[in-house]
Amino acid sequence: MAPAASDLKLGKKVNEGKTKEVYELPDIPGCVLMQSKDQITAGNAARKDRMEGKAAISNTTTSCVFQLLQEAGIKTAFVRKQSDTAFIAAHCEMIPIEWVCRRIATGSFLKRNPGVKEGYKFYPPKIEMFYKDDANNDPQWSEEQLIEAKFCFAGLTIGQTEVDIMARSTQAIFEILEKSWQPQNCTLVDLKIEFGVNILTKEIVLADVIDNDSWRLWPSGDRSQQKDKQSYRDLKEVTPEALQMVKRNFEWVAERVELLLKTKSQGRVVVLMGSPSDLSHCEKIKKACATFGIPCELRVTSAHKGPDETLRIKSEYEGDGIPTVFVAVAGRSNGLGPVMSGNTAYPVVNCPPLSADWGTQDVWSSLRLPSGLGCPTTLSPEGAAQFAAQIFGLNNHLVWAKLRSNMLNTWISLKQADKKLRECTL
Numbered sequence: 037m038a039p040a041a042s043d044l045k046l047g048k049k050v051n052e053g054k055t056k057e058v059y060e061l062p063d064i065p066g067c068v069l070m071q072s073k074d075q076i077t078a079g080n081a082a083r084k085d086r087m088e089g090k091a092a093i094s095n096t097t098t099s100c101v102f103q104l105l106q107e108a109g110i111k112t113a114f115v116r117k118q119s120d121t122a123f124i125a126a127h128c129e130m131i132p133i134e135w136v137c138r139r140i141a142t143g144s145f146l147k148r149n150p151g152v153k154e155g156y157k158f159y160p161p162k163i164e165m166f167y168k169d170d171a172n173n174d175p176q177w178s179e180e181q182l183i184e185a186k187f188c189f190a191g192l193t194i195g196q197t198e199v200d201i202m203a204r205s206t207q208a209i210f211e212i213l214e215k216s217w218q219p220q221n222c223t224l225v226d227l228k229i230e231f232g233v234n235i236l237t238k239e240i241v242l243a244d245v246i247d248n249d250s251w252r253l254w255p256s257g258d259r260s261q262q263k264d265k266q267s268y269r270d271l272k273e274v275t276p277e278a279l280q281m282v283k284r285n286f287e288w289v290a291e292r293v294e295l296l297l298k299t300k301s302q303g304r305v306v307v308l309m310g311s312p313s314d315l316s317h318c319e320k321i322k323k324a325c326a327t328f329g330i331p332c333e334l335r336v337t338s339a340h341k342g343p344d345e346t347l348r349i350k351s352e353y354e355g356d357g358i359p360t361v362f363v364a365v366a367g368r369s370n371g372l373g374p375v376m377s378g379n380t381a382y383p384v385v386n387c388p389p390l391s392a393d394w395g396t397q398d399v400w401s402s403l404r405l406p407s408g409l410g411c412p413t414t415l416s417p418e419g420a421a422q423f424a425a426q427i428f429g430l431n432n433h434l435v436w437a438k439l440r441s442n443m444l445n446t447w448i449s450l451k452q453a454d455k456k457l458r459e460c461t462l
Contacts, residue, residue, distance in 0.1 A: 045062055047062045050127075055072060055075050056072050066235060068125055069124060070098075071122045072090070074089065075087065078265065080170045080174070091121040095119075095121050095123060096120075098114075101296070102242075104296050105213075107297075107437075108434070109444075110205070110212070110441050111242065111445075112241055112242040113126040113232060113234065126235075126243075128241065129189035131233065132167060134166045134168060135231070136164045136228045137163055137164075138161060139162075139210070139214065141153070160207065165177050165182065182194065183195060190235045190238055197455045205242065205448075209227070212433075212437045213227060215433045216437065220296075221255060223257040224251060225251070226252050228251070229242060229250065249265045251264055263285040264285070267281070296433075299432050303358070303435075304353075304360055304361075305332040305333070305421065305424045306332075306333050306335060308335050308346070308363070309337075314365045317389040319334075320417035321417040328428075328439070329434060329438065337349050338366075339375040350376060354380060362383070362385070364376055364411070365388065367391065368398050373386035374401075374405050374406065377409040383411075385413070385414060386402040386414070387413070387420040
């Protein structure tokens with residue numbers, strides 16, 4: 037297939053798979069062009085057909101999914117969509133393992149685990165790995181086999197730490213995509229992904245593609261409505277009419293996957309400070325809210341010196357229908373948080389800017405509240421923003437994805453720090 041990205045100078049073909057070709061990009065060091073094909077396969081290409089338009093459908097799906105994950109904070113090889121049928125990615129040495137994450141038992145899992153009924157749900161999701169070996173039908177591997185293989189890619193040896201990072205990342209990626217499909221009333225049943233080692237950064241990143249060949253997707257949780265490649269695998273006979281049905285399923289997914297990048301859910305944080313002297317503390321809250329994509333407004337009001345104005349400001353934000361979390365920033369005697377909590381049904385969190393001199397005494401005005409009030413206290417500005425994000429994340433998959441990604445990246449950084457320390461010690 038002639039690459040569609042004609043404005044790019046293409047280097048040698050690095051790799052060719054069943055559904056894509058990979059080209060070096062001499063003018064963009066460290067990057068490659070991932071060119072999709074109009075081809076659909078099943079059973080390690082035992083069944084193979086040309087499906088006109090599939091390259092564009094797959095490229096749209098992959099580009100949207102990688103954009104969603106990247107904006108959430110997941111490290112991926114994706115750089116940008118280049119054309120209708122190709123995208124630019126960081127050049128990676130691929131780790132020859134397919135990682136599979138399952139929420140619902142179906143497909144090959146049932147054959148390998150007789151006695152388990154279709155529909156059995158895994159909590160947490162089930163993680164499996166398969167060694168990419170077409171000649172032996174991609175055998176399932178254990179963690180121990182992967183470690184003992186002593187693979188080395190781009191100078192990085194795949195040991196226990198790297199295996200743990202890939203396993204933990206697989207679960208997080210699945211959960212983010214599962215949550216993202218829920219507003220479309222679609223159940224993500226399972227997902228297969230691959231990782232590579234970025235040849236420049238030497239980091240493990242999500243690589244290859246995630247398209248409609250990569251998952252099972254059941255609208256309304258109903259297997260009979262499946263929209264993924266299983267509808268092609270299940271064909272008793274491949275006819276032009278049957279292929280058109282499969283193509284319509286793929287188009288259905290490609291149209292809706294673009295909706296994963298948006299949310300109908302609104303939300304904002306309103307920070308009320310008792311004095312302009314607290315501004316630097318409040319700016320930290322606003323900055324942290326921005327990392328979650330949450331709008332944040334700063335207001336100055338004192339519940340002690342102007343309670344009527346405090347309640348008037350509160351009413352401004354209760355009347356427009358936008359879900360709001362109030363953050364009360366007041367030092368010394370914090371009347372702001374308790375007064376707000378007692379006069380609004382919206383969530384209120386205290387985030388007092390404590391001083392070194394009187395902090396241990398002042399904090400009690402945020403902790404010891406009259407009965408009937410429910411405003412928690414966090415001393416960290418970033419913690420206040422995270423508290424708000426966790427509330428909005430209940431109904432906003434984009435905010436939830438950032439929270440889930442933050443958890444993963446914190447875990448990975450600790451894992452890598454431990455590995456580095458042990459290597460220094462040894």
